[in-house]
Amino acid sequence: MDDLAVQVKNASFSYGKKQVFHDISFNVKKGEVFCIIGPNGCGKTTLLDCILGLLKINTGEILVGKVNIKKTKPQELAERVAYVPQTHERRFPYKVEDIVLMGRASKTKIFSSPNSEDKEIAKKAMEKVGILELADSPYTQISGGQCQLVMIARALAQESEIIIMDEPTAHLDFKNELILLETVVNLVRENNITVIMATHFPNHAYYFETNNIPTTLALMNNGVLEKIGNPGEVLNENNIRQIYSINSKLIDYNLGKRFIKQIVPLSIVKDA
Amino acid sequence: MPRAILAGLVGASLAVSGAAFQGLFFNPLVDSGMLGVSSGAGFGAALAILLFNRSSIYIYIFALFFGAVAVLLSYIIGRTYNTTPTIMLVLGGTVVSSIFSSLISLTKYVADPYEKLPAITFWLLGSFASVSRQDLIVGLPPMTIGILGLILIRWRINVLSMGDREAHTLGINSNLNKLIAIGFATLATAGAVCVSGTIGWIGLIIPHIGRMIAGNDNKKLIPISCILGASFLIIIDNIARTLTSGEIPIGILTSMLGGPFFIYLLKRTKGGSW
Known part of the structure; x- marks a missing residue:
């Protein structure tokens, strides 16, 4: 248990009567990149806000290190978790x-x-x-x-040992996106930082994995984590069709020194 | 002598609260009266003049009391779900200010036009003409505490100006810190208004002159605003006294002289890094 940075147990959250996510459980290991992907409005940002202590979950618990964040002051939480908006x-x-x-x-x-x-x-x-x-x-x-x-x-x-990033590349151009990803790899590798990152780009997870960074990917949809595992298990053509209704192709290529892996969208699934 | 000390303190109070509010509400267009303290205090004074007489001690009490009530009302209006989102506070402040402004108008409307009305109008224009030792005794504590408090908490205002979300994740209790800063600013401004009437302009413009000179880091900006506000008002007050044989109310002069001075600075510095 000592190697866990964050534990989320049966967490649910709703704004008034509108439920955003429910019964979410996962663990984030120390020194890994934990990517959360999912369609717009699936509750990614809300989930991150709960780990940051900006919002309070209605049921379940969130542990950062071994501490339940429910009663933690902003100051104590900030010593463990930092945020990149x-x-x-x-x-x-x-x-x-x-x-x-x-x-x-x-x-x-x-x-x-x-x-x-x-x-x-x-x-x-x-x-x-x-x-x-x-x-x-x-x-x-x-x-x-x-x-x-x-x-x-x-x-x-x-x-702090953990940095939470909410779609950090959302507004960046091609090069700046890469600079940011390289910076993240650098931080995990050299400063032993744990990164939890919401992203709209599934291939970010493959980028981290092929750079030999421990990577876990969670696929969020309709307020639940539908799949969770290493990128290869989660990011396959089947799951992408299920969640995004997209036909896609997983491509991998050996560059000699390095292996690259990408999932490429092909077409939108027409209703059968 | 008490007059120069008071003018300096009032200038410093208004400038420092204005700078603090601009950071707190991350809006460079707000001034020290943002949460209704000026119009609240103005109404209190007008009411006291209406009910008692023009040199009554009740003017201070009413001005301080209604200034505080106005801020409290703005704060309660802005408070939702146990938090105080900035935009709600600004809206609350605007609403409360306009309510108290109309109450001031109402007070003027019912006031005796030969004796009370001129007294109210003159008080609202702002002046140090009638200051006494009594003003110093009443105004000194709230202004000093307010100014010192804001100077002490000044670096936190930087963090608060990142907005509630980021301030919270940076590790500070943004609601509590905001409340403390608002408290100090209210003390300073209410203290200033109750000795000198409503002197506009200082709380908006002096912080901007400070930004041009010292940059936007509140660690430097707040002390600079304090010094600038104090010197500016002492100078203006001297001009007000000596320019004509009858004394011009200082509230008129601050904007008449401050405006062109500000434009000059704007052209000189090209607005700093804005």
């Missing part, structure tokens, strides 16, 4: 460094501000994701891809 609304032209320093909030008392040690940690975080040269730029003037890296640096500065 899908989009971050940039309202004031703070400097990049100021934003990354906010990752130190849980360790900073209410009437004080980050000290030189915190600044060193923030600097290391920026270095890690390769944005140190942006430290003094107003973060309203950097690109969307760079901003997402700032969010990751902020999460790193938080020094």
Whole structure:
């Protein structure tokens, strides 16, 4: 049990009478990437919000480490779990460094501000994701891809073992998507971070797997986790047809040094 | 001398609360009166003038009381499902402000036009003309506590300006922190309004001048706003006293002189990094 980062047991959540998900159970192992995919509106974000303590589940329990998060204060939870939002609304032209320093909030008392040690940690975080040269730029003037890296640096500065990412590549171009994925691989491999990530791109799971990162994939649909397992078990043509009503083809290819695997959508299933 | 101290404190109070509210509501267009404290206090003072006389101690009590009531109302209106979403607070503040503004109008309408009405109007314009030692005693504690509180909590305002979701995941209790910051800002602004009347403009513009000079990090912005607000109001008050033989109410002068000064700065700095 010691190697589990997060345990979700029979969790259900509803907004008033509208049930979003029910009886969801899964474990996230330390040092793995746990991907959640599923159609729009299937409840992915709500599920992540519950693990982040932003929403409270109605029944069941969520353990982070060995601690039930039901009664955990935001500060204690933030020391274990950090968050990278899908989009971050940039309202004031703070400097990049100021934003990354906010990752130190849980360790900073209410009437004080980050000290030189915190600044060193923030600097290391920026270095890690390769944005140190942006430290003094107003973060309203950097690109969307760079901003997402700032969010990751902020999460790193938080020094929690788990980072939750909600569709982190949703607004990124081809190259920035790859930069983000490489950063995630890097964090899991070198900093031993556990990543829980909602994504719309099934192939992200194959990307992590073929980079030799321990990867688990959960397929969410209609408020339940329909399939869960390693990417190969979950992401096959059959399941994709069932969940998305799409005909697809699983392609793998040996590049010599590396193996790549992708599932390619072919056509929409016509009603039989 | 008490007059200069008061002018400085009032300027600092309004500027610091304005800067704090802009961060708290992540909206650069709000000012220190956002949650209705100015119009609430204005109504309290108008009511006190109507019921008692123009130099009554009740003006302070009523102004402080109704200023606090207005903020409390805005907070209760903005509170849903045990949280205080920012947009609801802003809406609550707007509604409460307009209610108290119409109550001020009502008070003016029923006031005796020869004696009470001018007193109310003059008070609302804002002035340090009639300040006394009494004003200092009444206004000093809330303003000092409010300003110091906001200066102490200033870095948290950065985190709160990330929005409720992110502030929470960064590890701070955003509802509690917001409530504390609003409390300090209300103390400072209500204290200022009850000694000097409603002086507009400072709570909106001084923080922006601060942003141009020191950037948007509240760690620097709040102290800078404090200094700028204090010096600006002391200077304006001196001008108000000496410009003409009769004293011009300072509330008029702040926007008349502050406006062009702001435009000048905007052109000079090209708006900083906005």
